[in-house]
Amino acid sequence: xxxxxxxxxxxxxxxxxxxxxxxxxxxxxxxxxxxxxxxxxxxxxxxxxxxxxxxxxxxxxxxxxxxxxxxxxxxxxxxxxxxxxxxxxxxxxxxxxxxxxxxxxxxxxxxxxxxxxxxxxxxxxxxxxxxxxxxxxxxxxxxxxxxxxxxxxxxxxxxxxxxxxxxxxxxxxxxxxxxxxxxxxxxxxxxxxxxxxxxxxxxxxxxxxxxxxxxxxxxxxxxxxxxx
Amino acid sequence: xxxxxxxxxxxxxxxxxxxxxxxxxxxxxxxxxxxxxxxxxxxxxxxxxxxxxxxxxxxxxxxxxxxxxxxxxxxxxxxxxxxxxxxxxxxxxxxxxxxxxxxxxxxxxxxxxxxxxxxxxxxxxxxxxxxxxxxxxxxxxxxxxxxxxxxxxxxxxxxxxxxxxxxxxxxxxxxxxxxxxxxxxxxxxxxxxxxxxxxxxxxxxxxxxxxxxxxxxxxxxxxxxxxxxxxxxxxxxxxxxxxxxxxxxxxxxxxxxxxxxxxxxxxxxxxxxxxxxxxxxxxxxxxxxxxxxxxxxxxxxxxxxxxxx
Numbered sequence: 071x072x073x074x075x076x077x078x079x080x081x082x083x084x085x086x087x088x089x090x091x092x093x094x095x096x097x098x099x100x101x102x103x104x105x106x107x108x109x110x111x112x113x114x115x116x117x118x119x120x121x122x123x124x125x126x127x128x129x130x131x132x133x134x135x136x137x138x139x140x141x142x143x144x145x146x147x148x149x150x151x152x153x154x155x156x157x158x159x160x161x162x163x164x165x166x167x168x169x170x171x172x173x174x175x176x177x178x179x180x181x182x183x184x185x186x187x188x189x190x191x192x193x194x195x196x197x198x199x200x201x202x203x204x205x206x207x208x209x210x211x212x213x214x215x216x217x218x219x220x221x222x223x224x225x226x227x228x229x230x231x232x233x234x235x236x237x238x239x240x241x242x243x244x245x246x247x248x249x250x251x252x253x254x255x256x257x258x259x260x261x262x263x264x265x266x267x268x269x270x271x272x273x274x275x276x277x278x279x280x281x282x283x284x285x286x287x288x289x290x291x292x293x294x295x296x297x298x
Numbered sequence: 299x300x301x302x303x304x305x306x307x308x309x310x311x312x313x314x315x316x317x318x319x320x321x322x323x324x325x326x327x328x329x330x331x332x333x334x335x336x337x338x339x340x341x342x343x344x345x346x347x348x349x350x351x352x353x354x355x356x357x358x359x360x361x362x363x364x365x366x367x368x369x370x371x372x373x374x375x376x377x378x379x380x381x382x383x384x385x386x387x388x389x390x391x392x393x394x395x396x397x398x399x400x401x402x403x404x405x406x407x408x409x410x411x412x413x414x415x416x417x418x419x420x421x422x423x424x425x426x427x428x429x430x431x432x433x434x435x436x437x438x439x440x441x442x443x444x445x446x447x448x449x450x451x452x453x454x455x456x457x458x459x460x461x462x463x464x465x466x467x468x469x470x471x472x473x474x475x476x477x478x479x480x481x482x483x484x485x486x487x488x489x490x491x492x493x494x495x496x497x498x499x500x501x502x503x504x505x506x507x508x509x510x511x512x513x514x515x516x517x518x519x520x521x522x523x524x525x526x527x528x529x530x531x532x533x534x535x536x537x538x539x540x541x542x543x544x545x546x547x548x549x550x551x552x553x554x555x556x557x558x559x560x561x562x563x564x565x566x567x568x569x570x571x572x573x574x575x576x577x578x579x580x581x582x583x584x585x586x587x588x589x590x591x592x593x594x595x596x597x598x599x600x601x602x603x604x605x606x607x
Contacts, residue, residue: 119518148520159515163328176521178314220519
C-alpha cells in the first residue's frame with residue numbers, strides 16, 4: 071500500500087529531513103511513527119500525501135508513483151487518502167455536517183449519496199446527534215472525531231494521522247484511538263505519527279522509529295522506546 | 299502502469315457550477331467586514347477614476363471645440379466691376395475648395411461683414427453703410443485643425459487674395475498647449491488606473507490570506523485547483539460589481555445635475571459640455587468593467603499563491 075525506496079528530502083535551508091528512508095507498509099496495517107521532535111516524522115508523513123516532494127528516491131502510495139505524479143494529478147492521490155491533523159483543521163464557519171460533507175462536495179459526489187455517507191461516518195464516530203453544531207461548540211475530542219469522519223467519508227485506502235491525540239487529554243485520546251482501531255478493522259491502512267507513549271505501549275502495533283531522517287527501528291508489536 | 303492515471307476531469311457538472319455561484323455569494327456574507335473592506339476599496343478608487351475620466355473627457359471636448367473654432371479669413375481683392383468681381387470670387391472659391399484638407403468655404407459679403415461689426419461694436423459704425431470700406435470675405439475651415447496653417451499658406455498663393463488671416467503664431471501655441479494637456483490627462487488617468495488595480499487587488503489578497511486554511515483543507519481533501527479557485531474568482535467579480543455601484547450612481551447623479559446647471563449658461567457658445575448620453579454610458583461601462591476585471595484578476599492572482607499545498 072505504501073512503499074518508499076531510498077527517499078531523501080533536503081529542504082532549501084539545508085535541513086535533511088529524510089536521509090535514505092525505505093519502508094513497505096501492507097494493506098490493512100496499523101503503523102505508529104515515533105521519534106523525537108525534529109527527527110523527520112512530519113516530513114515522512116508529508117511525503118505520503120505529497121505535501122512535500124522527495125529530493126530523490128521513490129514513493130508509491132496506493133499504486134501511484136508520487137515522483138511521477140503531475141501537480142494536476144495530486145487531487146487524485148488525495149482522494150485515495152484521509153488525513154488527520156493535531157489541530158483538527160475544521161472549517162470554523164461550517165457546522166459538523168457541512169464539514170464532513172465538504173470532503174465529498176469537493177470531489178463532486180452525487181448529493182443523494184453525500185447525505186447517507188456523511189450520516190454513516192458521523193454515526194461511526196458517535197456524533198450523529200451533533201450534526202448542526204459548529205466546531206467552536208464542540209470539545210477537542212469531538213472536533214477530532216469530526217476531522218476523522220471527514221478523513222474517512224470518501225472511503226480512502228489509507229488514513230494518515232499526524233499526532234491526532236497531541237492536543238487531547240488522555241481519556242479523550244483513548245476514545246480517538248478506539249475509532250482508529252475500528253476504522254483499521256474495516257480494512258483501512260493507518261499510519262499515525264505520535265508522541266503518546268502510553269498508547270503505543272498499550273495498543274501494540276507496528277512501530278517505526280525515525281531519528282535524524284533515518285529509520286532506526288521497525289518492530290511489529292514494539293513499544294514506544296523513548297523516555298517521555 | 300502508473301501513467302495510466304489521468305488528470306482529474308476538468309469538465310464541470312452543472313451542479314458544480316451552481317454550487318460555485320452559491321458559495322461565492324454565501325462567502326460575501328460570511329466574510330462580513332472583509333467584504334466591506336474590499337468593496338470600499340473598489341468604491342473609492344472607481345469613484346476617483348470616474349470623476350477624473352469625466353473631467354478629462356470634458357476638457358478634451360473643450361480642447362476640440364477650441365480647435366474646431368479656428369478658421370481662416372480670406373479677404374478678397376476689391377474689384378470695381380461687379381461681373382469681374384463675381385467671376386474672380388467664384389474662381390477663388392473653386393480653387394480653395396480644390397485644396398486638400400479643406401472642409402468648408404463660406405462666402406460673406408462686405409455688407410454682412412459690416413453688419414457683424416455693427417452688432418459687435420455698436421450703431422455708430424452704421425455711418426459706414428454709405429461707403430463700405432470692407433472686403434468681401436471667405437471663411438475657410440480645415441478638415442483637421444492642425445492643417446490650418448498649411449491651408450492658409452496655400453490660399454495666400456492664389457490670385458485675388460488681399461490678405462489671409464488665421465491667428466498665425468497664436469494658433470500653433472494653442473494647439474501645442476492643448477496637446478500637452480491632453481497627454482498629461484491621459485498619463486494621470488493611466489496612473490490612477492494602476493493605483494486602483496494595485497489597491498484593490500491588495501485588499502482582496504488580504505481577505506484571501508485570512509482564508510488560506512480553507513484553501514489548504516480543500517486541497518487536502520482532494521479538490522482540484524479550479525474547484526478551489528472558481529468560487530474565489532466569482533467572489534472577486536461580485537466585489538467588483540458591488541464596488542462599482544456607488545461610483546456609477548454618484549457620477550451619474552452629480553454629472554446630470556452639473557450639466558443642467560451649467561449647460562443653459564453655455565447656450566449658443568461654441569464651448570459645450572458633453573451631453574449625459576452617451577458619456578455616462580461610456581464612463582459607467584468603463585467603471586463596471588474595471589471593477590469586474592480587477593476583482594477577478596485580484597482574486598485569481600491571490601488564490602494562486604495558496605494552491606501549492
